[in-house]
Amino acid sequence: MGLASLEEARRYGIADFFEPTDRPTVLEEVLPAVRETGFWEGDLAFRNFATGAAIPVHYTVFPFRDAQGAVSGYGTVTRDLTERRRQESFRDALIAFGDRLQACRDTAEMAAAGAEIMARTLDLDRAGYGTVDAALEHIEVERDWTAPGVASLAGRHRFDDYGEVRAGLERGREVVIPDVTADPRTAGNPGPLLGIGVRALINVPVMEHGRIVAVFFLHDRNVRDWRPDKLAFVRDVAERTRAAIERTRAEASRRESEEQFRVFAQAMPNHVWAADAGGELYWFNEQVYAFSGTSPGDLDRMGWTAIVHPDDVEAAGRAWAASLASGAHYETEFRIRRADGVHRWFLVRAEPIRGPDGAVVRWIGTNTDMEDSKQATAQLERLNEGLEQQVEERTRDRDRMWRLSTDVMLVARFDATIVAVNPAWTALFGWGETELVGRSFMDLVHPDDAGSTAAAAGDLSAGSVIPRFENRYRHKDGSYRWLSWTAVPDEDFIHAVGRDVTSEKEAAQALARTEEALRQSQKMEAVGQLTGGLAHDFNNLLTGISGSLELLQTRMAQGRLTDLDRYINAAQGASKRAAALTHRLLAFSRRQTLDPKPTDVNALVHGMEELVRRTVGPSVHIEVVGAAGLWPALVDPPQLENALLNLCINARDAMPDGGRITIETANKWLDDRAARDRDLPPGQYLSLCVTDTGTGMTPDVIAKAFDPFFTTKPLGQGTGLGLSMIYGFARQSGGQVRIYSEVGQGTTMCIYLPRHYGDAEGAEGLPDxxxxxxxxxxxxxxxxxxxxxxxxxxxxxxxxxxxxxxxxxxxxxxxxxxxxxxxxxxxxxxxxxxxxxxxxxxxxxxxxxxxxxxxxxxxxxxxxxxxxxxxxxxxxxxxxxxxxxxxxxxxxxxxxxxx
CATH class of the missing domain: 3.40.50.2300 (Response regulator)
Structure with missing residues (x-):
C-alpha cells in the first residue's frame, strides 16, 4: 500500500486506493452493486502510494451494515494478479513467437525474432544472437534488437574484453549477472560493459551435439532482478529458436542431399531407381530409359515388368515381395530387354531408407550389367571340366615331391599340433609318421629355441609369411639338428619346409671360434704392449717420487731447508700423474669409484673451453654451442671433463692440417625406437657431442673403436684406452657413447647422460x-x-x-x-x-x-x-x-x- 499507518490511510477516500482510470468504475459500478446485491467480484488496478505503480488485483467486495441494516463500510478480499499477468505475458509472447517463426525465411531471421521477443517481453534495452568459434574466444553478432536510443553491437567481439561473461557457457550453463559493478565476474573492470550500455546481462548458450555453437545475449542499462520465471522464459525462447534453426538446417540439408543424389544418380553409368515404402517404383535415371528405349512414366508402378524377361518376372517379384515384408536388403538377378530387343543379365540390388523411427520410407535400387560376367562364368565352367584332369596330374606330382624330398615337410595347426609329415622326417630324425602326427612340434624344439619358435608360430597365425627361420629339432636318439624353415599359413594350417643346415652351422661356429681365438691373441698382444708401457710409466713415476724423497731426506740431514719445495712438488706431481693413470685404467674397466653430482654441463664446458683451446693448438678453431635450458646431469664432473678433453684431443689428431671442432650440448627425449638404437632405456637425456672436420672413420674402425687396446695411432703413440675409458665412464654413469662418421667428412662423438631432476650444484673451490x-x-x-x-x-x-x-x-x-x-x-x-x-x-x-x-x-x-x-x-x-x-x-x- 505504501502508507505509514492506519491513521494516514483514513485520510483518503476509498476511490483513492485505485488507479485513476478505475476510480469511476469503483464509484459508479462497484459500490452501488455492493449496496444493492451485497457482493461484487472483478479485476482492478491497485495504486501503490509509495511508488505510484499500478498493481493488478482481483477484488471481492462486500458491505458492513449497522444494527438498522444500513451500509456502514466495505470489506475486501484481494489476490495479487502480478505473477499471473507475467505468466500470461510469457505465454502470449511464446504464441506470438511461434507465429513469427512460421514467417521467417532463414535462420538469421529466426534468431533475430527470438531476441526481439525476449527483449520486448522483459522490457530490455538490447537482445541479440551471435555465433561463436570452437575455442569460445569470439562472438560474431550479425544483428540485434535494440530499444530507441540504444546502439547495436553487430560485429565481432572478444569475450575476454568484457570480463568473465562466458564462464560455464561451454558446459551449457547460462551467465546471469544482475549488476556488472557488483558481480565478482565483472566488478574488477566493468568499464567496457558500462561503455556499451550494459548494467545487467544474461548470456544463454545454444548447444548442438554437446557443443556450444551460439549465444543469446540480453542487456539492460539498469540493475535487474533476474527472477527464475524470467530465466525460464529466456531458456524456453532460446530452445525454441535452436530447435527451429536446427529443423530449418536439417530441411535444407535434406533438400541438398536429395539434389545431390539426383545429380549423382543421373551421372552414374548404372541403372538407378527408387520405390516408395510399399514397393511402387516411381523414379528411374536416364540410363534406364536410354537402355530400354522407354519414356518417363512407362516403367512406374508395375510398368517395369514389361522390360524384364518373361521367364524371370515371377522370381523377381517373389524376391521383391519378401524384401518389402522383412525390410531386408534386396538382391537378385534377371534379364532386362535392351531397346534392340536383346536381353542382358543384370545384378539388381536395393537398400531400404529408414526414417527416425526405424520404419522404411523408401527404397533405392541399382541394376548392374553382368552379362559379360555370366558368359565368363559359363566359359570357366567349361574350362573346369578340363582342369580336373590337370589337377589330378598335379596332385600326383605333388605327392611324388612329398614322398621323395630330402627336405622335411610339415603341416600343422596353429596350436602346433602336427597334422602331416613327409617321409624325410624318418630319414633325418628317426621319428615315424605315427609318432609325430597328433603331437605338438614344440615338444621337439630345443629348449633354447622354444621362445623364438612360439613367436614365429604366433606371426603365422596372424597371417605373416616366414621366409627364413632357424631352430633346432630333437632326433630320436636325443641329439639336435639345425633346420632352416620357410613357412606360410592358410586359413586353417601352417605349411612349412625345413632344410637341414647342421653342417653349415657347425662350420660357421668353427669359423667363429677361430676368429675369437685370433681376436684373443691380438688382445693378448695388445695387453703385452699395454703392460710394458704401464710398467715403463710407473717406473718413471716411482723414480720421481722415490728420488725426490731421498733428496728431501738428504737435504734435511744437511740442514739445507731452502730447496725442499722443489723435491716436494716433484713427488706430488709424480703421484698425481700415477693417480690419473690408474683412474684411466679403472674407467676403461668400468670399475672406478665415481663421485656423481648434479652438474651443469654447459658451465662445465665453458670452464674447459680455454684449456681445450690451448691443448688443440692454434690451427684448430673451437666453436661451443650450448643448448638453452639444458637439463642437469648426475655425473662425476672431473671424469666428464677428462672425457671431453680426450674427445677433443682425438678430434685434433684426426685433423693434421687443422680444422674446426664443435662442442655442442642438447636435450634429448628418446622414444622407444631412438632409445633402442642407442641401447638405452626410453626417457630424457642430455647429449655432449664433439664434431670434427677430419678424416672420418670407416665402418670397420667404428665397430672396433670402443674395444680395449684398439688404436689407429702408430705403435708407441697410443694405448687404446682413451675411447674405452670414455665408454666405460658413460655406461657406469647410466649413459652411452655413439659415433657418427663419414670418411673424408668428419666425425661426431656423442656422450648421452640421463637427465637429473633437480638443480645443478655450484662449482667447488679447492680446499686449503x-x-x-x-x-x-x-x-x-x-x-x-x-x-x-x-x-x-x-x-x-x-x-x-x-x-x-x-x-x-x-x-x-x-x-x-x-x-x-x-x-x-x-x-x-x-x-x-x-x-x-x-x-x-x-x-x-x-x-x-x-x-x-x-x-x-x-x-x-x-x-x-x-x-x-x-x-x-x-x-x-x-x-x-x-x-x-x-x-x-x-x-x-x-x-x-x-x-
Missing part, C-alpha cells in the same frame, strides 16, 4: 689445509685401513686439526671399537679390508648399535660395487684415493657437522 675447520671439543674419529702409512697420514692430519684419532688395521678390530662405549663421531674406513669383511659390511654392522653413525669411505681400487654402486645411505660419503689432505679435512668436518 691452513684454513680447514678445527674440531670441536672431544670429537673422535675412528680410522680403519690396512695400509699403515695411510693410517699414519690421516691420523696426523686429524690430530693437527684437534680431533681424537683411533686407529684399526682390519675390519674385526674396527668393529670391536664400534661395539664398545667409546665416543665415535665419524668412521673413516677403506673399503677393501683383510679378514673376510669389507669396509661397507663393517660400517653396516657398526650401525646396528650406532644407528646414526656417520661414515666416510676412502677407496682407491675397483670397489664401487662394495660401496653400494652409488646407493649410499644417509650419513655416508665416498672419497677417492689418492686425495689431498685438505679435501679429507673438509669432508670430515662436513660430515660431522651435518644433521
Amino acid at each position: 689445509l691452513a684454513s680447514a675447520p678445527r674440531a670441536e671439543q672431544g670429537e673422535t674419529v675412528l680410522i680403519v685401513d690396512d695400509e699403515p702409512s695411510i693410517r699414519m697420514l690421516v691420523t696426523e692430519v686429524l690430530e693437527d686439526l684437534g680431533y681424537t684419532a683411533i686407529e684399526a688395521a682390519d675390519a674385526s678390530s674396527g668393529l670391536k671399537v664400534l661395539q664398545s662405549d667409546v665416543r665415535i663421531d665419524l668412521l673413516v674406513t677403506d673399503v677393501g679390508l683383510p679378514g673376510g669383511m669389507n669396509g661397507r659390511q663393517m660400517a653396516d654392522a657398526g650401525r646396528v648399535n650406532r644407528p646414526g653413525l656417520k661414515v666416510l669411505f676412502i677407496t682407491g681400487y675397483a670397489e664401487n660395487a662394495a660401496v653400494g654402486n652409488g646407493h649410499l645411505e644417509p650419513g655416508m660419503a665416498v672419497l677417492t684415493k689418492p686425495f689431498v689432505m685438505e679435501a679429507l679435512a673438509s669432508r670430515i668436518k662436513e660430515l660431522i657437522a651435518a644433521p
Whole structure:
C-alpha cells in the first residue's frame, strides 16, 4: 500500500486506493452493486502510494451494515494478479513467437525474432544472437534488437574484453549477472560493459551435439532482478529458436542431399531407381530409359515388368515381395530387354531408407550389367571340366615331391599340433609318421629355441609369411639338428619346409671360434704392449717420487731447508700423474669409484673451453654451442671433463692440417625406437657431442673403436684406452657413447647422460689445509685401513686439526671399537679390508648399535660395487684415493657437522 499507518490511510477516500482510470468504475459500478446485491467480484488496478505503480488485483467486495441494516463500510478480499499477468505475458509472447517463426525465411531471421521477443517481453534495452568459434574466444553478432536510443553491437567481439561473461557457457550453463559493478565476474573492470550500455546481462548458450555453437545475449542499462520465471522464459525462447534453426538446417540439408543424389544418380553409368515404402517404383535415371528405349512414366508402378524377361518376372517379384515384408536388403538377378530387343543379365540390388523411427520410407535400387560376367562364368565352367584332369596330374606330382624330398615337410595347426609329415622326417630324425602326427612340434624344439619358435608360430597365425627361420629339432636318439624353415599359413594350417643346415652351422661356429681365438691373441698382444708401457710409466713415476724423497731426506740431514719445495712438488706431481693413470685404467674397466653430482654441463664446458683451446693448438678453431635450458646431469664432473678433453684431443689428431671442432650440448627425449638404437632405456637425456672436420672413420674402425687396446695411432703413440675409458665412464654413469662418421667428412662423438631432476650444484673451490675447520671439543674419529702409512697420514692430519684419532688395521678390530662405549663421531674406513669383511659390511654392522653413525669411505681400487654402486645411505660419503689432505679435512668436518 505504501502508507505509514492506519491513521494516514483514513485520510483518503476509498476511490483513492485505485488507479485513476478505475476510480469511476469503483464509484459508479462497484459500490452501488455492493449496496444493492451485497457482493461484487472483478479485476482492478491497485495504486501503490509509495511508488505510484499500478498493481493488478482481483477484488471481492462486500458491505458492513449497522444494527438498522444500513451500509456502514466495505470489506475486501484481494489476490495479487502480478505473477499471473507475467505468466500470461510469457505465454502470449511464446504464441506470438511461434507465429513469427512460421514467417521467417532463414535462420538469421529466426534468431533475430527470438531476441526481439525476449527483449520486448522483459522490457530490455538490447537482445541479440551471435555465433561463436570452437575455442569460445569470439562472438560474431550479425544483428540485434535494440530499444530507441540504444546502439547495436553487430560485429565481432572478444569475450575476454568484457570480463568473465562466458564462464560455464561451454558446459551449457547460462551467465546471469544482475549488476556488472557488483558481480565478482565483472566488478574488477566493468568499464567496457558500462561503455556499451550494459548494467545487467544474461548470456544463454545454444548447444548442438554437446557443443556450444551460439549465444543469446540480453542487456539492460539498469540493475535487474533476474527472477527464475524470467530465466525460464529466456531458456524456453532460446530452445525454441535452436530447435527451429536446427529443423530449418536439417530441411535444407535434406533438400541438398536429395539434389545431390539426383545429380549423382543421373551421372552414374548404372541403372538407378527408387520405390516408395510399399514397393511402387516411381523414379528411374536416364540410363534406364536410354537402355530400354522407354519414356518417363512407362516403367512406374508395375510398368517395369514389361522390360524384364518373361521367364524371370515371377522370381523377381517373389524376391521383391519378401524384401518389402522383412525390410531386408534386396538382391537378385534377371534379364532386362535392351531397346534392340536383346536381353542382358543384370545384378539388381536395393537398400531400404529408414526414417527416425526405424520404419522404411523408401527404397533405392541399382541394376548392374553382368552379362559379360555370366558368359565368363559359363566359359570357366567349361574350362573346369578340363582342369580336373590337370589337377589330378598335379596332385600326383605333388605327392611324388612329398614322398621323395630330402627336405622335411610339415603341416600343422596353429596350436602346433602336427597334422602331416613327409617321409624325410624318418630319414633325418628317426621319428615315424605315427609318432609325430597328433603331437605338438614344440615338444621337439630345443629348449633354447622354444621362445623364438612360439613367436614365429604366433606371426603365422596372424597371417605373416616366414621366409627364413632357424631352430633346432630333437632326433630320436636325443641329439639336435639345425633346420632352416620357410613357412606360410592358410586359413586353417601352417605349411612349412625345413632344410637341414647342421653342417653349415657347425662350420660357421668353427669359423667363429677361430676368429675369437685370433681376436684373443691380438688382445693378448695388445695387453703385452699395454703392460710394458704401464710398467715403463710407473717406473718413471716411482723414480720421481722415490728420488725426490731421498733428496728431501738428504737435504734435511744437511740442514739445507731452502730447496725442499722443489723435491716436494716433484713427488706430488709424480703421484698425481700415477693417480690419473690408474683412474684411466679403472674407467676403461668400468670399475672406478665415481663421485656423481648434479652438474651443469654447459658451465662445465665453458670452464674447459680455454684449456681445450690451448691443448688443440692454434690451427684448430673451437666453436661451443650450448643448448638453452639444458637439463642437469648426475655425473662425476672431473671424469666428464677428462672425457671431453680426450674427445677433443682425438678430434685434433684426426685433423693434421687443422680444422674446426664443435662442442655442442642438447636435450634429448628418446622414444622407444631412438632409445633402442642407442641401447638405452626410453626417457630424457642430455647429449655432449664433439664434431670434427677430419678424416672420418670407416665402418670397420667404428665397430672396433670402443674395444680395449684398439688404436689407429702408430705403435708407441697410443694405448687404446682413451675411447674405452670414455665408454666405460658413460655406461657406469647410466649413459652411452655413439659415433657418427663419414670418411673424408668428419666425425661426431656423442656422450648421452640421463637427465637429473633437480638443480645443478655450484662449482667447488679447492680446499686449503691452513684454513680447514678445527674440531670441536672431544670429537673422535675412528680410522680403519690396512695400509699403515695411510693410517699414519690421516691420523696426523686429524690430530693437527684437534680431533681424537683411533686407529684399526682390519675390519674385526674396527668393529670391536664400534661395539664398545667409546665416543665415535665419524668412521673413516677403506673399503677393501683383510679378514673376510669389507669396509661397507663393517660400517653396516657398526650401525646396528650406532644407528646414526656417520661414515666416510676412502677407496682407491675397483670397489664401487662394495660401496653400494652409488646407493649410499644417509650419513655416508665416498672419497677417492689418492686425495689431498685438505679435501679429507673438509669432508670430515662436513660430515660431522651435518644433521
